[in-house]
Amino acid sequence: NPPTFFSFIDRFLITAEAYQIQAILLFNKMDTYSEEEKQEVKRMQSVYQKIGYTCHQISSFKKEDVDFVSRLMEGKSSMFSGHSGVGKSTLINSIAPDLNLKTKIISEQHQQGQHTTTYAEMFDLDGNARIIDTPGIKGFGVVDMESEELGNYFPEFLKIKNSCKFNNCLHVDEPKCAVKEGVENKTIAASRYKSYLQLLEEDTPYRN
Known part of the structure; x- marks a missing residue:
């Protein structure tokens, strides 16, 4: 299974926060994980659930599981995205077998998926649902976000930013910063703050 950080x-x-798109985290392939990997998934899930994101194994x-995801998609246009090899096309095939999307085996040497979807494509499904299958990606660029607004797209930062001493606090070197205090007392995950920095x-303008 290719690692996801x-x-x-x-x-x-x-990016979903910036464009007001609901994001749900699906930790797929749980049937293939070792106990150590399952514990890592549990740790990651805990971080995001604490913020308020919906997560499912x-x-x-x-x-x-397939029926559960199908119900989540009813009446909506949904997109599956992530690294190559995390099982996006396999999941779509399980939801809608008639689509018969191509899948490939993970590269044993590099622990990376091999591209089977080469462009984004939308399919109509039962239940007035649509699914967009996207190519697997190795990196994800963040576009057109100013430094001053970046913290607003971290919900746990936004929630407490008014407690910072300065209205224009970037949560880096400023004194009496509520976000940095949150990291220190572990109410904000260190991994999230690291991503922000x-x-x-x-x-x-293009952060990749």
């Missing part, structure tokens, strides 16, 4: 997930989430080969340091 906090920073990769966070880039998706802040699933397997594309368990009918109850990485994006802030890139300081370009």
Whole structure:
């Protein structure tokens, strides 16, 4: 299974926040994980659930999980996105077998997926649902976000930013910063703050 890191997930989430798109985290392939990997998933899930994101552990080969995801999609246009090899096309095939999307085996040497979807494509499903299948990606760029607004797309930062001493606090070197205090007392995950600093340091119109 190709590894997925906090920073990769966070880039998706802040983009979804910026465009007011509901994001749900699906931890797929749970039937293939070792106990150690399951504990890591549990740790990641805890971080995002604490913020308020909906998270689910699933397997594309368990009918109850597939039915559950199908219900989430009813009446909506949904998009599955993530690294190559995380099982996006397999999950869609389980939801709608008639689509018969191509899938490939993970590269044993590099632990990376091999591209099977080469462009985004939308399909109509039962239940007035639509699904967009996207190519697997190795990196995710964040576009057109100014440094001053970046923190607003971290919900846990936005919630307490009015407690910062300065109205224009960037949560880096400023004194009496509520966000930094949150990191210190562990009410804000260190991984999230690290993602924020990485994006802030890139300081370009296109952060990749």
